[in-house]
Amino acid sequence: MSDDTxxxxxxxxxxxxxxxxxxxxxxxxxxxxxxLVDSHIAPNxxxxxxxxxxxxRPAGEALKAAGxxxxxxxxxxxxxxxxxxxxxxxxxxxxxEPDTExxxxxxxxxxxxxxxxxxxxxxxxxxxTIKADVDDDAPxxxxxxxxxxxxxxHERECHEMFGIGFNGHPDLRNMYLPTEFEGYPLRKDFPxxxxxxxxxxxIVDVEPMPAQDDEDxxxxxxxx
Amino acid sequence: xxxxxxxxxxxxxxxxxxxxxxxxxxxxxWGLACCAIEMGAAFGSPRYDVMRLGVIPLPAxxxxxxxxxxxxTVTDKMAPAVKRLWEQMPEPKYAxxxxxxxxxxxxxxxxxxxxxxxxxxxxxxxxxxxxPPRPEALLEGIVLLQQRIKNEDMAAKWRGDEFTTxxxxxxxxxxxxxxxxxxIAETHSISEDPTPDARPEPIVVGGGPIE
Amino acid sequence: xxxxxxxxxxxxxxxxxDARLNVELETEGMTLNIGPQHPATHGTLRIICRLDGEQVxxxxxxxxxxxxxxxxxxxxxxxPQVTTLVNRIDWLGSFANEVPFILAAEKLMEIEAPxxxxxxxxxxxxxxxxxxxxxxxxxxxxxxxxxxxxxxAFRDREYVLNLIEGATGGRFHPNFDRIGGLKDDLPKGxxxxxxxxxxxxxxxxxxxxxxxxGNEIFQSRMRGIxxxxxxxxxxxxxxxxxxxxxGVDWDLRRDQDLPLAWDKVDxxxxxxxxxxxxxxxxxxxxxxxxxxKIVEQLLDQIPAGxxxxxxxxxxxxxxxxxxxxTENPLGEMGYYVVSKGDLGPFRxxxxxxxxxxxxxxxxxxxxxxxxxxxxxLASLYFILGDIDR
Ligand code: SF4
Numbered sequence: 124m125s126d127d128t129x130x131x132x133x134x135x136x137x138x139x140x141x142x143x144x145x146x147x148x149x150x151x152x153x154x155x156x157x158x159l160v161d162s163h164i165a166p167n168x169x170x171x172x173x174x175x176x177x178x179x180r181p182a183g184e185a186l187k188a189a190g191x192x193x194x195x196x197x198x199x200x201x202x203x204x205x206x207x208x209x210x211x212x213x214x215x216x217x218x219x220e221p222d223t224e225x226x227x228x229x230x231x232x233x234x235x236x237x238x239x240x241x242x243x244x245x246x247x248x249x250x251x252t253i254k255a256d257v258d259d260d261a262p263x264x265x266x267x268x269x270x271x272x273x274x275x276x277h278e279r280e281c282h283e284m285f286g287i288g289f290n291g292h293p294d295l296r297n298m299y300l301p302t303e304f305e306g307y308p309l310r311k312d313f314p315x316x317x318x319x320x321x322x323x324x325x326i327v328d329v330e331p332m333p334a335q336d337d338e339d340x341x342x343x344x345x346x347x
Numbered sequence: 348x349x350x351x352x353x354x355x356x357x358x359x360x361x362x363x364x365x366x367x368x369x370x371x372x373x374x375x376x377w378g379l380a381c382c383a384i385e386m387g388a389a390f391g392s393p394r395y396d397v398m399r400l401g402v403i404p405l406p407a408x409x410x411x412x413x414x415x416x417x418x419x420t421v422t423d424k425m426a427p428a429v430k431r432l433w434e435q436m437p438e439p440k441y442a443x444x445x446x447x448x449x450x451x452x453x454x455x456x457x458x459x460x461x462x463x464x465x466x467x468x469x470x471x472x473x474x475x476x477x478x479p480p481r482p483e484a485l486l487e488g489i490v491l492l493q494q495r496i497k498n499e500d501m502a503a504k505w506r507g508d509e510f511t512t513x514x515x516x517x518x519x520x521x522x523x524x525x526x527x528x529x530x531i532a533e534t535h536s537i538s539e540d541p542t543p544d545a546r547p548e549p550i551v552v553g554g555g556p557i558e
Numbered sequence: 559x560x561x562x563x564x565x566x567x568x569x570x571x572x573x574x575x576d577a578r579l580n581v582e583l584e585t586e587g588m589t590l591n592i593g594p595q596h597p598a599t600h601g602t603l604r605i606i607c608r609l610d611g612e613q614v615x616x617x618x619x620x621x622x623x624x625x626x627x628x629x630x631x632x633x634x635x636x637x638p639q640v641t642t643l644v645n646r647i648d649w650l651g652s653f654a655n656e657v658p659f660i661l662a663a664e665k666l667m668e669i670e671a672p673x674x675x676x677x678x679x680x681x682x683x684x685x686x687x688x689x690x691x692x693x694x695x696x697x698x699x700x701x702x703x704x705x706x707x708x709x710x711a712f713r714d715r716e717y718v719l720n721l722i723e724g725a726t727g728g729r730f731h732p733n734f735d736r737i738g739g740l741k742d743d744l745p746k747g748x749x750x751x752x753x754x755x756x757x758x759x760x761x762x763x764x765x766x767x768x769x770x771x772g773n774e775i776f777q778s779r780m781r782g783i784x785x786x787x788x789x790x791x792x793x794x795x796x797x798x799x800x801x802x803x804x805g806v807d808w809d810l811r812r813d814q815d816l817p818l819a820w821d822k823v824d825x826x827x828x829x830x831x832x833x834x835x836x837x838x839x840x841x842x843x844x845x846x847x848x849x850x851k852i853v854e855q856l857l858d859q860i861p862a863g864x865x866x867x868x869x870x871x872x873x874x875x876x877x878x879x880x881x882x883x884t885e886n887p888l889g890e891m892g893y894y895v896v897s898k899g900d901l902g903p904f905r906x907x908x909x910x911x912x913x914x915x916x917x918x919x920x921x922x923x924x925x926x927x928x929x930x931x932x933x934x935l936a937s938l939y940f941i942l943g944d945i946d947r
Contacts, residue, residue, distance in 0.1 A: 168665070169881055193808075194795040195883075196909040200896065205633065228879045228896055241881065241894070241909075245792065245808045252881060252894075273795035276917040284629070299625035299946060300460060301424050308459050308630050315634060317457040380624060380943060381649030381731070384693070392712030425623045454643060457634065458627040478731065 143249060144170040147189070154185035161230040171252045173230035179238070179255040180265035187270060190244045191251065194271035197240035197278060199257070199285035202227050205311040207318075232256050238264055238287060242271070263288040284309035361500065368413070368439075369493040370401030375412035377432060379419030382446035382479045386418040389482035402489055409435045414472075414492065416485070418445035420455060421462040433469040441496070443488050444471045447478045454478065466549075474551045488552045495550065576611075590928070603916075603942055607923065607931065614931060617923035619916055624946040632906040637663050637737060637873050640903065644893075645731050647910055648944040651690035651887040653682045653722065656735040659906075661816065662882040662895040663737050666875045670817050675739040675865040680819040681752075681856050682725065682734070683884075684849040688759055689718040689730070690887035691846045694939050695766045698839060701936040702779055707770055714762040717755045724748055737873055739866035749857050756850045763847050771840065780836035784922050784934035787833060794921070795914035798889025799845060800938060802829045803837035810885035818884075823855040835937035842939070874901055888912055888944055912944035 141164055148162045151172060158178025163171040174182040202225045225235055234256040243250040257264055266289035267274035278289045279298045286307040289295065297304070306313050374397075378386050389395045390404040397404060406412045409432050421429055433442070444465050447453030452463035465471060472495065475488040592605040604623065608616040628647065632640050644659050645652035657679060664670060671679065696711020719729045725744055726732035734741050770776050786796070791804040801808060809827040811820040828844040830837035877899040883892025889911025896905040915938055922938075923931060 171879070192789070193792045194914075195890070195892070196795070196894075196907065196914075198894075198907045200905050200907075204898075226898070228877075239894075239907075245806060248813050250881070271795070272790070272793040272921070273914050273917055276913065297622075299424075299622035308627060311633075313459070313630075315457045315459060315630065317452075317459075317463070318634065380626075381646055384649060384730070388712055388716070391708060392716065393709055394713065394716050420624065420626055422623060422625055424625070428623075454646065455626045455631065458631055460625050460627050479729070481729065 141166055143247065144251075147249065147251060148172060150189055151182065151185055154189070155181050158182060163229045165229075169250070169252065171230045171254065173232065173254045173256075176256055176258060176264055180267065180270070182253055182255075183240075183242075183267050183270050186242050186251065186253065190246060191242040193243040193245050194273040195241040195243050195250065197238065197267065197274050197281060199236060199238050199281045199287050199309070200228075201236055201285060201309065201311045202232070203235050203311045207314050230254055235259050236262050236285060236287060238281065240267070240274070240277075257287055262286060263290055265290045266292040268292050283307070286310065362497075365497045365499055369496040372402045372413045372489075372493070372496075373406040373411055374402050374404050374489075375406055375409045375415045375432075375436070376404060377415055377417045377429065379417070379421060379425065380446075380448060382418035382448070385479040385482050386416060386445060386485060389485045392482075395482045395486060397486065397489065400486065400489055400493070409433075410437060412436055413439070414441035414443060416443045416445055417449045417465045417469075417471075418479075418485075420446075420448035420453070421465045421468070422460050423462055424460070426462050426468050429465065430468045441472045441492055442469055443473045443475060443485070443492060445475045445480060445485055445488070447476060450474050450476060471549050474549055476551065480552075484552055488550075491550050491552060592931070603940070603945065605919070605923075605931070605935070607928075609928065612927045614923050614926055614928065617920055617931070619919045621916070621945050624942040626943075626947065628908055628947045629906060632903055634902065636901045637875055637903065640906070641735060642731075642733050644908070645733060646943060647908065647947055648690070648886060648888055648891065648912070648941050649730065650693055650941060651686040652728075652731050653686040653726070653734065654690075654884065654886045655891060656733070657683055657818070658882045658884045658886075658891055659893045659895070660735045660737055661818075661884070662880045662893045663873075663875055663897075664817075665880045665882060666878045666895065666897055667737065667869075667873075668876075669738055669867055669869065671739045672864050672867055673861045674743075674863045676817055677819045677822075677856055677860050678725075678740055678744060678865065679735065681853050681860075682722065682732070683818070684852045684856075685718055685722055685752075686730075687849045687887040688846055688853075689715055689722065691842050691849075692718070692759065692762060694842060695763075695770070695839075695846070698936055699770055701932050702776060704770070704773075707766060710762065710765060710769075714758060717758055721748070721752055721755055724751070736866065736869075738869035739864070743865050744860075749860070752853065752857055756854050760847065760850050763843060763850070767843060771843065777836065779930070779933050780834065780839065780937065782832075782834050782836075783930050784835045784926065784937065785833045786918065786922055790918070790921065791833070794918040796889070796918060797911050797914060798885065798887070799841040800838055800889060800915050802827065803841045804833035805829055805831040810883060810890055816882070816884065819856055819859075820852065822859060823852050825852050825855075835933055838937040838939070872901070874899060875903070883909065886911060888939065888941060889915060891944075908947055910944045910947055912940035912942075913947070916940045916945050 144164050148164070148170065152159045155174065155178055158175045158181060159172055160175060161173045204224070227237070232254070236257040236259060237254050238257055239252060239254040241250055241252045255264060262285070264287065266278055268278055268289070269291065275293070276298065278292050279295055281287055282289060282295045283297050283299060284307060374390070376386055376390060390397045409415065415433065415436060417429065444450050448455065448461070449465045452458070452461055455461040456463060462468070473488045473492050475484050477484055588609045590607045590609050592607065604620040606618050606620060607614045628643055631643055635643065640659060641656045645655045647655050692711050692715050696708040699705065699707030722732060723729045725748055726734035728734070786800070786804050788804045788806050791801050791806060796804070807827060807829050812827055825848045828841050828848070830841055875897040877897055879894070879896050881892060881894045883890050890909065891911055892909040894907035894909070895903050898904040919935070919938070922934060926934060
């Protein structure tokens with residue numbers, strides 16, 4: 124062991140509390156003003172904020188200035204329920220009316236597609252998830268790639284998977300799929316063809332569960 | 348090798364050739380995913396030690412390899428490269444498909460980017476099922492491949508029709524050919540009927556027909 | 559880090575010599591393609607380098623040869639089925655991949671595994687770290703032309719795999735973690751066997767340190783090569799040993815509050831100020847030792863009790879969003895799970911460590927010499943499934 128190395132034995136002074144998280148949200152609101160639409164704090168766990176589409180990049184800048192220098196990930200989400208279901212439902216069962224209502228998760232939203240990212244403050248040991256709506260007709264937001272270098276690849280991936288464009292991204296080539304590939308796989312309306320042509324093999328040998336032993340099986344669950 | 352050209356290789360000589368071929372196999376390892384690690388364990392670790400079977404891993408290029416071990420998930424993007432690799436290998440060549448992914452898509456049977464089985468792009472001789480198969484299973488696959496090579500009728504193979512000794516026995520039993528390999532029935536013509544790349548039935552480790 | 563005048567002068571002189579040579583030889587650019595199948599790439603990564611003489615002037619990894627569509631597939635699986643998929647992401651440390659997903663599901667369901675399960679989870683987590691990193695340490699030699707370490711690594715890794723198999727039934731895709739606990743308890747005699755194996759692995763670390771880290775060739779191929787400063791590392795989201803080798807003191811095992819047992823034992827987070835290839839490898843070596851220590855201590859404190867809490871037979875996870883990440887062998891592995899109250903997740907974003915770790919390649923390879931490409935890639939340590947998912 125050479126002497127130019129360091130070790131750390133001290134645990135962090137204290138893990139972040141909700142007070143700190145509220146402070147972060149207030150600080151962000153002070154920096155970007157109305158662009159911050161909504162926020163949500165899960166007690167003792169995590170914090171989410173939602174910003175406007177135009178506020179996506181300013182929010183990133185503000186967060187970086189506020190000490191969130193560690194880039195964790197960036198991705199998208201499609202809130203439309205899948206029109207195809209899981210493709211493994213019992214073929215004999217009554218077809219249920221597919222759910223088409225778009226319900227966004229925490230911090231809400233107005234559009235079907237959203238981008239979300241997570242950045243972390245390594246000093247204060249706290250991370251924040253930030254979301255933004257993406258216009259359904261012109262799904263484009265500003266790129267973070269000049270802000271966080273790591274966002275470059277994540278945005279390429281997001282573009283490929285969701286068809287969300289990123290203004291100012293140097294190079295939005297496909298990363299995973301062959302160039303001829305059509306469609307955006309992670310959008311909910313992208314069908315998994317293999318599931319369409321072949322029924323889920325697990326469905327054929329479904330046996331009824333062994334009779335439930337009331338003591339250990341916990342009646343609290345919803346056993347539909 | 349004039350005898351071979353005329354398609355009349357004496358049986359003892361065939362046997363000798365086959366024996367030598369089956370114990371000096373160079374394997375090209377096309378490790379694609381998790382299974383590659385188990386393949387590495389089979390080929391590179393002192394516990395499994397594939398060389399005792401007469402198989403030598405790590406050739407310099409596919410052009411020197413006798414069989415290829417495709418282990419892992421073949422994706423649609425990778426498939427052209429796998430095909431090119433297969434084309435680069437000289438005949439006679441064999442393929443072992445290791446792992447559920449290479450056999451049929453495995454856990455990704457419904458994925459949009461995974462090729463559902465490497466047998467769509469190259470003819471597979473041995474399937475080793477498992478996710479991942481234990482190194483022992485791969486070794487058994489290799490032993491089965493060696494048995495297949497030992498049973499091969501080289502002259503028939505070089506003529507282009509695939510007719511191993513076992514298949515001949517079966518055909519004799521079925522009354523399609525007589526003992527000298529001459530056709531009895533018109534329906535199954537050996538020299539013309541099989542397409543040039545028709546290959547014998549693949550073997551599945553742990554099940555299926557074993558030659 | 560400041561350079562001495564002498565270093566600066568010699569650097570200028572060598573640059574000038576290079577420039578003269580370039581004028582004389584009129585070297586033309588050349589494109590070198592490494593992969594998609596190359597022993598040094600741990601799978602099917604393809605790296606395209608543009609060279610000027612021996613120097614890389616531009617490099618770009620081309621991923622996607624192993625893209626299996628996990629994120630889409632999780633949407634059509636039920637929660638218990640997802641673990642079967644996700645432990646194939648980083649295939650060398652499979653058990654560690656299951657844990658954050660299960661924790662995220664448990665967080666949404668607001669249940670917690672019983673203490674015994676937590677400790678066993680931590681032990682298996684660290685064992686999979688050992689299995690993963692020991693292969694890295696062995697492979698490191700191969701990248702530099704030394705073949706012995708890899709045989710040692712495969713030999714000693716088998717002991718760990720035997721343990722994992724003994725406990726879970728799978729050599730490296732255990733699928734052992736369940737929502738609410740573990741599938742099974744430990745088998746009889748497992749604890750004693752583990753104690754012995756951990757000792758063997760400690761010896762393995764010493765051997766590798768003697769064999770590789772003390773080797774002059776190794777040092778001169780690694781020291782000062784591929785330096786990544788801390789702020790760049792954070793910007794790219796490097797994690798795990800790669801980040802700690804740049805002097806950033808950040809370890810998710812210590813720095814967050816998870817229902818696992820790391821806070822019950824005494825261990826260290828190692829960092830190194832240099833940020834070069836050597837530092838990255840050295841940190842991994844130390845981490846293997848720390849993992850051995852953690853396992854050794856935890857073996858003495860496995861509490862009695864059940865390994866499974868009460869969960870409904872058919873698991874429906876309440877609607878909500880949760881993010882859980884853990885310090886996996888390769889770095890920060892996290893799952894952002896969105897549930898809508900169904901049997902399966904609505905969306906799972908998988909944040910895998912290698913994806914970020916390898917996105918720095920265009921930056922770090924710029925200006926290095928061709929032989930160093932291999933060592934830098936080796937020291938960054940990625941697994942293809944973890945990049946492409
Ligand atoms: S068969 Fe299983 S172990 Fe093998 S590559 Fe596929 S997923 Fe990985």
